[in-house]
Amino acid sequence: MIPERLDHLYDVIVVGAGPAGLTAAIYLARARYRVLVIEKEHFGGQITITTEVVNYPGIASTSGTELTATMRQQAESFGAEFLLAEVEDVIDDHPVKTVKTSRGERYAFGILLATGAHPRRIGFQGEQEFQGHGVAYCATCDGEFFTGKEVFVVGGGYAAAEESVFLTKYASHVTILMRKDKFTCAAAVAEAALSHEKITVLPHMQLDEVSGDTTLHYLRAHNIETGEVLEHRSKDGDTFGVFVFAGYEPEVVVDFVEQDEQGYIITDQNQQTNIPGIYAAGDVCVKPLRQVVTAVGDGALAANALERYAAAIQSETGIYPKKPEPQKVSKTQEQESDLFSTEMLAQLQTVFSRMEQPLHLIAGLDERPVSSELHQYMKALCALTDNLTLEIQNTTDEDAPYVKICKSDGNWTGLAFHGVPGGHEFTSFVLGLYNAAGPGQELDPQLDLETLHETLHMKILVSLSCTMCPELVTAAQRLAAELPNVTADVYDLNHFPQLRERYSVMSVPCLVLNDTHTTFGKKNIRQLLEWLQAHQN
Numbered sequence: 001m002i003p004e005r006l007d008h009l010y011d012v013i014v015v016g017a018g019p020a021g022l023t024a025a026i027y028l029a030r031a032r033y034r035v036l037v038i039e040k041e042h043f044g045g046q047i048t049i050t051t052e053v054v055n056y057p058g059i060a061s062t063s064g065t066e067l068t069a070t071m072r073q074q075a076e077s078f079g080a081e082f083l084l085a086e087v088e089d090v091i092d093d094h095p096v097k098t099v100k101t102s103r104g105e106r107y108a109f110g111i112l113l114a115t116g117a118h119p120r121r122i123g124f125q126g127e128q129e130f131q132g133h134g135v136a137y138c139a140t141c142d143g144e145f146f147t148g149k150e151v152f153v154v155g156g157g158y159a160a161a162e163e164s165v166f167l168t169k170y171a172s173h174v175t176i177l178m179r180k181d182k183f184t185c186a187a188a189v190a191e192a193a194l195s196h197e198k199i200t201v202l203p204h205m206q207l208d209e210v211s212g213d214t215t216l217h218y219l220r221a222h223n224i225e226t227g228e229v230l231e232h233r234s235k236d237g238d239t240f241g242v243f244v245f246a247g248y249e250p251e252v253v254v255d256f257v258e259q260d261e262q263g264y265i266i267t268d269q270n271q272q273t274n275i276p277g278i279y280a281a282g283d284v285c286v287k288p289l290r291q292v293v294t295a296v297g298d299g300a301l302a303a304n305a306l307e308r309y310a311a312a313i314q315s316e317t318g319i320y321p322k323k324p325e326p327q328k329v330s331k332t333q334e335q336e337s338d339l340f341s342t343e344m345l346a347q348l349q350t351v352f353s354r355m356e357q358p359l360h361l362i363a364g365l366d367e368r369p370v371s372s373e374l375h376q377y378m379k380a381l382c383a384l385t386d387n388l389t390l391e392i393q394n395t396t397d398e399d400a401p402y403v404k405i406c407k408s409d410g411n412w413t414g415l416a417f418h419g420v421p422g423g424h425e426f427t428s429f430v431l432g433l434y435n436a437a438g439p440g441q442e443l444d445p446q447l448d449l450e451t452l453h454e455t456l457h458m459k460i461l462v463s464l465s466c467t468m469c470p471e472l473v474t475a476a477q478r479l480a481a482e483l484p485n486v487t488a489d490v491y492d493l494n495h496f497p498q499l500r501e502r503y504s505v506m507s508v509p510c511l512v513l514n515d516t517h518t519t520f521g522k523k524n525i526r527q528l529l530e531w532l533q534a535h536q537n
C-alpha cells in the first residue's frame with residue numbers, strides 16, 4: 001500500500017525520543033534519510049529526570065536534560081523531524097508501515113521502537129489510592145513536596161540508591177525498604193546511600209500497606225525472613241512519603257513483535273525484531289544493562305541496519321521520501337532574544353509560521369519578582385512575531401502572575417498559564433498558542449468531544465521540572481482550545497503554595513476539575529476525555 005499523502009511518508013519512523021531514538025535519528029538524518037521521531041511525552045526520555053549523569057563517556061558531568069537536548073539539536077541540524085504525539089499502533093503492510101498516532105496517521109518503510117520503560121507498581125494496599133497524595137515514583141518531580149518530612153523508599157537497585165541520596169535534600173530522614181539483603185547496583189552508588197547519615201537501610205522488608213485521609217498517616221511493612229512487623233504512624237497530623245523504585249516495565253506499543261516473558265522485545269544483533277523492517281533499541285529490548293550508553297549504542301546499530309532496509313524499499317518502490325529543508329533561525333532573531341535557545345527559537349518560528357490567526361496575550365502581574373520575570377518573558381516572546389500582541393494588567397488577584405491567551409479581539413480562548421512557562425512547560429505553552437490560533441494539533445476523529453456538554457474548568461498543577469506534566473497540559477489545552485465550555489488554567493505550583501494546601505497535592509501533575517474532583521498522573525487526550533466524561537455532572 002502506498003499512502004496518498006506522500007508528505008506523511010518517511011524512510012524511518014522512530015517511536016520514542018529517549019537517547020536510543022535520538023541517536024538513531026542523528027545517524028539516519030545524517031545519512032540523508034527522511035526520519036520522523038514521535039514522542040508522546042517529553043523529548044529526551046527517562047534520563048531527563050536525572051539531574052546528574054556522570055557515567056556517560058567523554059562528558060565528566062551533565063544533566064539528563066542537557067545531554068538529550070544536545071542529542072535532539074544534533075538530529076535536527078541533520079534534518080530529522082519531530083512530532084509530539086502518542087503512537088497507538090503500527091500496521092505492518094509491506095512495503096509501507098502505517099503508524100497510528102494520537103495526531104493522525106504517518107507512514108514509513110522502516111520502524112524503530114525506542115519506547116523505553118516505565119516505573120513498575122508493586123501492588124501494596126493503598127498504592128493506587130494514595131498515588132499523588134504521598135505515593136510517588138519520581139524523586140525529581142515530587143521530592144520537594146516532602147521537605148522536612150519522613151520518606152520511605154521501596155527498592156534495592158540503582159534508582160533506589162541514587163534517588164534516596166537525592167531525596168535527603170528535602171526529607172528529614174529516608175528509610176529504604178528492600179526485599180534483598182543488599183543493593184543490586186554498582187558498589188559506589190550503593191555506598192553513597194549506605195554511608196549517608198540521613199538514610200537507614202532495612203533489608204528483607206516488604207511494604208504491605210499505607211493509609212491515611214487526604215495524605216499518608218500510616219505504613220506497615222514486614223521482614224520476609226523473620227516476620228517482624230514495622231509500623232510507622234505520622235505524629236501530630238503530619239504526613240510522610242513513599243517513593244517506589246521497584247524496577248521498570250517495558251513500554252511496548254506493538255504486540256506482534258516477539259517479546260520475552262517480561263515483555264521486553266527480542267532483537268537480533270542488528271536490533272531487528274522478528275518482523276522485517278521493525279527494529280527496537282534501548283531499554284525496551286532484552287539486554288543485561290539499561291543505561292544511556294547502551295541505549296545510544298543500540299540506536300546507532302539499528303539506524304545502520306534501517307538505512308540498508310529503507311534503501312532497499314526505495315529501489316523496490318521507486319519512491320524516495322523527500323526531506324524538508326531544516327528550519328533555520330536567523331542570527332538577528334537569535335541576538336534579539338537571549339531568553340530563548342536556538343532550539344526554542346526554531347520551535348517558535350515553526351509555530352508562528354503556521355498560526356491561522358493572531359493572538360493577544362494578557363499578562364496579569366502583581367508585585368512579586370516572578371511577575372517581572374513573566375513580563376520579560378512575554379515581551380521577548382511577542383518581539384519575535386507580529387502574530388502576538390501583549391497587554392499588561394496590574395492585579396492583586398491571588399492567581400497572578402498569569403498570561404491569558406486571547407483572540408485578537410481580546411476574547412479569552414480558555415487557556416492560561418500562571419507563573420512563567422519555562423522548563424518542561426515551554427513546549428506545551430507553545431503548543432497552546434498553536435492550538436488557540438488554529439488550525440492546532442490534529443485531533444483523532446474518533447474522539448467524541450460532543451460528550452463534554454457541561455462547563456468544565458480545569459486547573460492543572462505542575463512543576464517545571466516534571467517530565468510527566470506536559471502531556472496532561474497539552475491534552476487539557478487542546479480540549480480547551482476546541483470547546484468553548486472548557487477552560488484550562490495551568491499553575492506552576494512553586495509559585496502557588498496555597499493550591500498545594502487547598503487540594504492536598506503531594507505529586508504533580510494534579511488536575512482539579514471545577515474545584516471538586518482531583519486526579520493525579522499523566523494522561524493523554526483520550527484518557528483525559530474519558531476522565532472528564534466520567535466526572536462531569
Ligand SMILES: Cc1cc2nc3c(=O)[nH]c(=O)nc-3n(C[C@H](O)[C@H](O)[C@H](O)COP(=O)(O)OP(=O)(O)OC[C@H]3O[C@@H](n4cnc5c(N)ncnc54)[C@H](O)[C@@H]3O)c2cc1C
Pocket residue numbers: 015016017018019020021038039040041042043044045046047048049050052053054055056085086087088114115116117159163251253281282283284290291292293295
Ligand atoms: C532515575 C533514573 C536515573 C538514571 N540515571 C542514569 C545514569 O546516571 N546514567 C545512565 O547511563 N543511565 C541512567 N538511567 C537509565 C537511562 O535513563 C535509560 O537507560 C535510558 O534513558 C534509556 O533510553 P531509551 O531511549 O531506551 O528509553 P527512554 O529514555 O525511556 O525513552 C523512551 C521514550 O519513548 C517515549 N514513548 C514511550 N511510548 C511511546 C508511545 N507510544 N508513543 C510515543 N512515544 C513513546 C517515552 O515517552 C520516552 O520519552 C537512569 C534512569 C532513571 C529512571
